[in-house]
Every structure is written in structure tokens, then in C-alpha cells.
Amino acid sequence: MPGKSGFDLLRELDDHSFEIIFVTAFDKYGIQAVKFAAIDYLLKPIDVEELKEAVHKVVQRTSRRHDNPQLENLIHLLNERTDRRLHRIALQGTRETRFVEPGKIIRCEASNNYTTFYLVDGEKIVTSRPIFEYEDLLKDHDFVRPHQSHLINKRFIRSWVKEDGGFLLLENDFQVPVSRAKRAEMKKLFA
Numbered sequence: 094m095p096g097k098s099g100f101d102l103l104r105e106l107d108d109h110s111f112e113i114i115f116v117t118a119f120d121k122y123g124i125q126a127v128k129f130a131a132i133d134y135l136l137k138p139i140d141v142e143e144l145k146e147a148v149h150k151v152v153q154r155t156s157r158r159h160d161n162p163q164l165e166n167l168i169h170l171l172n173e174r175t176d177r178r179l180h181r182i183a184l185q186g187t188r189e190t191r192f193v194e195p196g197k198i199i200r201c202e203a204s205n206n207y208t209t210f211y212l213v214d215g216e217k218i219v220t221s222r223p224i225f226e227y228e229d230l231l232k233d234h235d236f237v238r239p240h241q242s243h244l245i246n247k248r249f250i251r252s253w254v255k256e257d258g259g260f261l262l263l264e265n266d267f268q269v270p271v272s273r274a275k276r277a278e279m280k281k282l283f284a
Contacts, residue, residue, distance in 0.1 A: 112151040166192055182230060184210055184218045191218055195234035199263065201227055201244040211267075239271045239279055253283055 099115065115134040132154060133147040166183055181192040199211045203224035210218040228238050235247045239261055249264045259271040261279075271279050 112154055114147045114151065180234070182227075184220050185222070186218060186220060193218070195231055195236070196246070196248070198231070198236075198246055199249045199265065200246065200267070200269065201231075201236075203242040203244075237278070237282060239269055239275045241272060243269045245269055247282070253279060 103113075112132045115131050116139060132150055135143055135147060166181060181194050182198075184191045184193055193210070193212065197213045199213060201224055202209045202211070206221065206223050208220050208222060208224045208227060210220070212218070224238075224242070224244055228236070228244055231244060231246075236244050237247055238244045245261065245263065251262045251264050253271070254260050254262055254268075258273075259276060259279075261269040261271060263269065
């Protein structure tokens with residue numbers, strides 16, 4: 094788009110009652126913002142099957158509702174990106190999309206292509222996206238991934254127990270295993 098970006102265009106629009114799919118070359122901030130709110134994103138060069146799947150998601154979603162709270166969240170992030178504490182992540186469940194502040198997430202746990210979020214208030218939210226998609230989003234919010242199945246908020250780590258292969262003990266007494274591949278990273282974290 095000559096003279097402006099897709100983000101500039103979104104800021105200028107008053108009506109956000111549509112779905113959006115971003116098509117972009119790899120851009121760390123762009124991908125991160127999109128994952129917070131867009132229905133999907135595609136990396137260049139475009140894979141035709143991925144495009145068809147993304148359009149199918151849009152069709153399904155528009156048949157269920159008329160407004161787009163995820164797009165509203167993206168606009169909010171673009172306008173308020175200076176303060177990370179104001180950011181919220183969109184967690185799409187089967188019945189609703191919840192917007193959660195990263196600081197209220199204790200940990201995330203993977204189960205195949207599903208991710209369960211465990212919140213400070215004891216609530217659990219299950220999403221149908223794999224954990225690696227959230228790792229990139231949450232790393233700037235003090236999350237670490239000590240194991241392929243776990244992503245945790247560093248604020249809730251009580252200690253690193255080095256026996257039995259090693260695990261992190263969280264404030265709520267939950268034990269998160271530390272994989273061999275992640276031990277060096279955890280040593281740096283606790284150095």
C-alpha cells in the first residue's frame with residue numbers, strides 16, 4: 094500500500110465489523126500484534142491451502158456474529174502499545190473470545206493442538222491453538238518455556254528444584270518439568 098501500512102488503515106477506520114487476515118513478510122512486531130487479535134495471518138509467499146483455510150475461518154465466524162472484538166483489541170494495542178500492562182491477549186474458546194491481561198496468566202499447558210491457560214483467579218481457558226503461537230506473544234511479558242508442553246509466567250516461580258530431572262515449583266505448588274534442552278536457559282534465568 095503506497096504511503097501507509099495496513100495498521101495505518103485500521104487506525105483510520107471507524108467501523109470494525111469485519112474480519113481481517115494479514116498477509117505479510119515476517120515482521121516480529123506485525124506478527125505479534127496480529128496474533129493478539131486477527132483471525133489469521135499468512136506469511137509470504139502465500140500457500141493457497143492456507144489462504145483457503147483462513148477464508149473458511151472468516152466465513153464461519155461472520156456467520157456467527159456481526160461485530161469483531163478481536164479487531165477492536167488490535168486497534169487498542171496499536172494505539173496503546175507504549176504500556177505493556179494495558180495489553181490483553183485474545184483467547185478464543187469454543188463459545189467466546191476472552192481478552193486476558195498477560196499478568197493474570199500463571200501458566201499455559203499444551204495438549205496436542207490445544208492450549209490451556211491457568212489464570213490467577215483459578216479459571217481455566219482452553220483454546221484450539223498450539224502453545225508455540227502463544228510463546229512468541231508472551232515472551233515480552235516475562236514468560237518462559239521450560240518444557241515443550243509448558244509456558245509459565247516468571248512472576249509465579251517460587252523455586253527451581255534440581256532433583257528428579259529438575260522442575261520449577263510455582264507459587265500455587267504446581268510443578269513444571271524442565272526439559273534437558275531448556276536447563277541452560279533456566280540456569281541463566283536463575284543466575
